[in-house]
Amino acid sequence: MLIVECPKRYSDSSLPGRETYSYYAGYSLSFAEQLIRNIPLDSSSIVLDPWNGSGTTTLAASRSGVRSIGYDLNPVMVIVAKARMLRHSTSPSILPIWSKIKVEASELSWKTDTSGDPLRDWLTPTGVASFRRIEFSIRNHLIHETTDTFLDPQRVNKMSDLAAFFYVSLFRVLRKVLTPFKTSNPTWLRRAKNESEKIKITPGKVLQLIEDDIREVERQFRASLEPIVPDAAASDILICNSEQLILPDCSIDVILTSPPYCTRIDYAVATSAELAVLGYFKDDGFTTLRHDLMGTTTVPSSAPPAKPTWGGTCIDFLEKIETHKSVASSTYYLKNHLxxxxxxxxxxxxxxxxxxxQGIASFVVQDSAYKDLHNDLPEIVSEMCDILGLIQFQRDDFSLGSSLSSINSRSRPYKPEGFRPTESVISFYKQ
Ligand SMILES: C[S@@+](CC[C@H](N)C(=O)[O-])C[C@H]1O[C@@H](n2cnc3c(N)ncnc32)[C@H](O)[C@@H]1O
Structure with missing residues (x-):
């Protein structure tokens, strides 16, 4: 029997550099640590999260002295998860390296044409150059790849925790600057309607914002009493599609994860500003990534047919969507769910x-509503795992006051009577 606490995420300021990137889709570090520490593991054990997001599982495993692997298809989340792994012993390097980055970025004259730069969706040419100079200088000092205008996505896998730390600071400051483009939906960042709406920010101002940001996190590290993990537990955080894991059969002891929500959250749009920093263009890498991420709002031209291996609850739910009277249920929404x-x-x-x-897999899954229909995702995951031969031994349900399933205000009047979203932690073992 596992002891499972409510996975709901909360902000914990006692964790320097660990909770500083605002992320809407994660569970709490304390939940993940408790679950991992419940399971008898040794130095040869490996914990995996195939949808690692902000890296809560990999951080919890590392703090528990266990090796881990974290995969995510979105390179932004890979960088965020790596930055969260920054060790206490590395934190004294932050300010000396920042001094070098800052000097180079201030002296650099940015002559590159910014007209095709994806950051131009929100920033004036001066604003774009202000961010690019710093990104270029971070790359020069910590990645040694400065021949191209943009970071090669292949380099994300090899990026150190320290380089990721500086990228995340850049992401945080960019988010702050782009506040006027935030919408009521925390996962949606609108683009500027015209040139006059775009933000003009000077290189000096961006440098100052990053310096303030870095100094604050570095101060938190110094003030923190966070215990240092005795044995450095290695962690591999990489870009990988959950549909094709780059791992041998029967190689993982524990899987702790939460699948992408089935509420049409567009994980690519949610990180569009950060992807722009990495050079993802709308008509190129960005669109491909958007199509490939699970939970996307885009639909394929032809959707895969439902299969018996998806279980009875899933097939029944899909039939109800297909025959639902509302507009586009039998077309767009059906394809999207398929x-x-x-x-x-x-x-x-x-x-x-x-x-x-004998390995254990625990999933944190939320149910939701499609119009007046209940999307019982926890039950669907249970049935799919059962068909795959995994044995469910525990399920813990936690009622949620609000959740991402209620983000879209236009869908609220359709909710099933008395619907209150639930977050379930479902655990299985393999025979
Ligand atoms: C619910 S979030 C995981 C949150 C994570 N447990 C945490 O605490 O931060 C789901 C993640 O799955 C990723 N994702 C979506 N489709 C994917 C795919 N096909 N392969 C790998 N990762 C994917 C998204 O980028 C997102 O970061």
Whole structure:
């Protein structure tokens, strides 16, 4: 029996550099640590999160002295998860390296044409150059790749925790500068309507904002009494699609994860500003990534057909969507859900493949509503895992006051009678 606390995320200021990137889709570090410490593991054990997001599982495993692997298809989340792993012993290097980055960025004259730069969606040419100079200087000092205008996505996998730390500071400051483009939906950042709405910010101002940001996190590290993990538990945080895990069969002891929400959250749009920093253009890498991420709002031209391996609850729910009277239910929304469940099943089958016999897989899953229909995702995950031969041994349900399923205000009047979203932690073992 696992002791499972409510996974809901809260802000914990006693964790320097660990809770400083605002992320809407994670669970709490304390929940993940408690769960991992419940399971008898040794120095050869490996914990995996195939949808690692902000890296709560990998951080919790590392703090518990256990090796971990974290995968995410979105390079921004890979960088965020790496930055969260920055060790206490590395923190004294932050300010000396920042001094060098700052001097170079101040002296650099940015002559590159900014007209095709994805950051131009929100910033004037001066604003774009202000951010690019600093990004270029971070790369020069910590990645040694300055020949191209943008960071090669392949380099994200090799990026150190320290380089990721500086990128995340840049992301945080960019987010702050782009506040006028925030909408009531925390996962949606609108683009500027015209040139006059774009933000003009000087290089000096951006440098100052980053300096303030870095000094604050560095001060938190110095003031913190956070215990230092005795044995450095290695962690590999990489770009990988959950539908095709780059791991051998039966190689993982524990999987702790939460699948992308099935509430049409566009994880690419949610990180569009950060992806722009990495050079993801709307008509190139960005669109491809947007299509490939699970939970996307985009739909494929032809959706995969439902399969018996998706379980009875899923097939019943899909039939109800298909016959629903509301506009586009039988077309756009059906395809959108077919695509989601197809990816979910393919990913769960990878989970079952890589888990060792007697290994444990715990999923944090929220239910939601589609119009007046209940999308019982926890039950769907249970049935898919059951069909894959995993044995469910525990389920803990936590009622949520609000959740991402209620973000879209236009969908509220359709909610099923008395619907209150629930977050479930469902645990399985492999025979
Ligand atoms: C619910 S979030 C995970 C949150 C994480 N547990 C945390 O605490 O931060 C789901 C993540 O899955 C990622 N994702 C979506 N589709 C994916 C895919 N096909 N392969 C790998 N990761 C994917 C998203 O980028 C997102 O970061």
């Amino acid at each position: 695509r989601y469940f197809s990816s979910l099943q393919a990913s769960l089958s990878e989970v079952a493949r890589v888990l060792k016999p």
